[in-house]
Structure formats: structure tokens, C-alpha cells
Amino acid sequence: MAKEKGKGPRHVAIIMDGNGRWATQRGRPRLFGHHAGARRVREVVRACPDLGVDYITIFAFSTENWKRTQVEVAGLMSLFRRYITKEAKALHDEDVRVRFIGDRVRLDNKLVDLMDELELMTSECKKVNLTIALNYGGRDEVARATKRLAQDVANGSLKPADVNEETLPKYLDTYVLPDPDLVIRTSGEARISNFLLWQSAYAEYEFIDTLWPDFTAEELARLVRSYGTRDRRFGAVKA
Numbered sequence: 001m002a003k004e005k006g007k008g009p010r011h012v013a014i015i016m017d018g019n020g021r022w023a024t025q026r027g028r029p030r031l032f033g034h035h036a037g038a039r040r041v042r043e044v045v046r047a048c049p050d051l052g053v054d055y056i057t058i059f060a061f062s063t064e065n066w067k068r069t070q071v072e073v074a075g076l077m078s079l080f081r082r083y084i085t086k087e088a089k090a091l092h093d094e095d096v097r098v099r100f101i102g103d104r105v106r107l108d109n110k111l112v113d114l115m116d117e118l119e120l121m122t123s124e125c126k127k128v129n130l131t132i133a134l135n136y137g138g139r140d141e142v143a144r145a146t147k148r149l150a151q152d153v154a155n156g157s158l159k160p161a162d163v164n165e166e167t168l169p170k171y172l173d174t175y176v177l178p179d180p181d182l183v184i185r186t187s188g189e190a191r192i193s194n195f196l197l198w199q200s201a202y203a204e205y206e207f208i209d210t211l212w213p214d215f216t217a218e219e220l221a222r223l224v225r226s227y228g229t230r231d232r233r234f235g236a237v238k239a
């Protein structure tokens with residue numbers, strides 16, 4: 001259950017946008033911006049425990065991002081492999097439990113092996129939960145979930161009458177996570193781009209101008225404080 005007014009968000013989800021523009025502003029290739037963006041992830045994850053944030057979910061690569069140039073896609077995939085290899089020990093030592101959401105079928109085997117290893121290696125970690133959305137799309141996730149749900153109906157383990165708002169999310173990639181309380185998008189774009197569509201039904205949103213490579217732990221702290229002033233009613237009327 002999400003937290004009430006006056007409390008900080010338990011789950012923060014971030015659409016890390018603006019890496020390309022950040023690099024272009026500096027006359028550098030887009031991948032330079034993605035590398036700078038990757039360095040921000042560590043700072044932001046580290047800040048979570050002191051801010052009372054138990055879950056942080058970041059959008060690293062969408063099902064639509066395959067439409068980018070082959071150079072950018074290959075560069076991002078190589079960055080993800082490097083990030084996991086380089087950061088695994090620090091994440092484990094800092095007690096960060098890492099999970100991945102998204103469809104792994106289209107990802108290369110080496111990357112999937114690294115993802116599986118990192119999930120296993122951090123499976124006992126408890127301080128903060130980092131979820132990385134990689135080849136993730138909200139519609140794709142709902143479609144994959146529905147396929148599995150339909151298989152369970154077909155094999156008799158789920159009755160059509162039992163399909164409801166409680167059973168369907170059990171088939172989503174996020175089945176072990178609480179819904180996000182606060183969704184942040186950087187870089188001044190005010191759209192959600194297929195991120196956590198089902199899960200964000202009652203999330204609060206922050207669209208901020210900062211480009212992701214400039215986003216800091218201080219800015220996260222400011223947004224967490226601002227969330228505490230919001231009045232979440234979940235469709236109800238105040239008594």
C-alpha cells in the first residue's frame with residue numbers, strides 16, 4: 001500500500017531522460033551522455049536509504065529504444081554489460097538488491113547471464129531494492145502477462161471468474177514490488193513513454209527540466225520532500 005500524506009515515497013521510479021541532449025550540448029556523441037547518466041545511477045541509489053526510499057526503479061532501455069541507430073543500441077548494450085560487471089561488488093557490499101524487469105528474450109545471452117548473476121548475488125541484500133527496466137515496455141509487459149494468465153486459464157489452474165485487479169498483477173514482471181508512489185521524468189518532457197503503465201495508476205508525477213546526467217541526490221531529496229506535501233486520495237473524498 002502506498003504511503004499517506006506527510007510520509008516520503010516508499011517506491012520512486014525514474015525515467016532517466018536527456019542523456020543525448022546533454023552530450024550534444026557538449027559537442028560529444030550521444031553515448032557520452034549515456035555514460036555520464038550511468039554514473040548518476042550510483043549516486044541516486046546510494047541516497048535512497050537516508051530518504052526512506054525502499055524501492056527505486058529506473059528505465060534503462062525501452063522496447064521502443066531498438067529503433068535507435070545500431071551504434072547507439074550496441075553502445076547501450078555494452079554499457080549495461082560494463083555497468084553490471086563493474087558495479088556488482090559495490091552493489092552487493094552496499095546491501096542493494098538488484099532486479100531486472102522487461103523481456104529478456106531479445107537481449108544477448110552474455111548480458112542475460114550477467115543480469116541473472118547479479119540478481120542471484122544480491123538476492124539476500126536488504127537495504128534498498130533497485131529495479132532496472134531493460135527492454136521494458138508497459139504494454140509489452142501486460143501482453144506477456146496476459147499470455148501467461150491465458151495459459152493458466154487454459155490449463156485449469158486459474159478460473160476466468162478469478163481474474164481481477166489482485167490476480168492480474170501477479171503475472172506482471174513487477175509482481176514482488178509495491179506500486180510506485182512517485183514517478184520522476186527528467187529533461188522537461190511531460191509523458192510516461194510506456195513506463196509502468198499498470199503500476200503507476202495512482203502515482204504522483206514530477207516532470208523536471210534537469211537532464212539526467214545533471215540529476216543529483218540533492219534534487220531527489222527535494223522531490224521526496226515535495227511528495228510529502230501532496231494529498232493522495234486514491235479516488236476517495238476527504239472525510
Ligand code: FPP
Nearest residue numbers: 016017018019020021022034037038060083
Ligand atoms: C534517455 O535519454 C536515456 C536512455 C534511453 C538510456 C538510459 C540509460 C542510462 C542512463 C544508462 C545507464 C543505465 C544503467 C542501468 C547503467 P535520451 O538518449 O533519450 O536523451 P535525449 O532525449 O536527450 O536524446
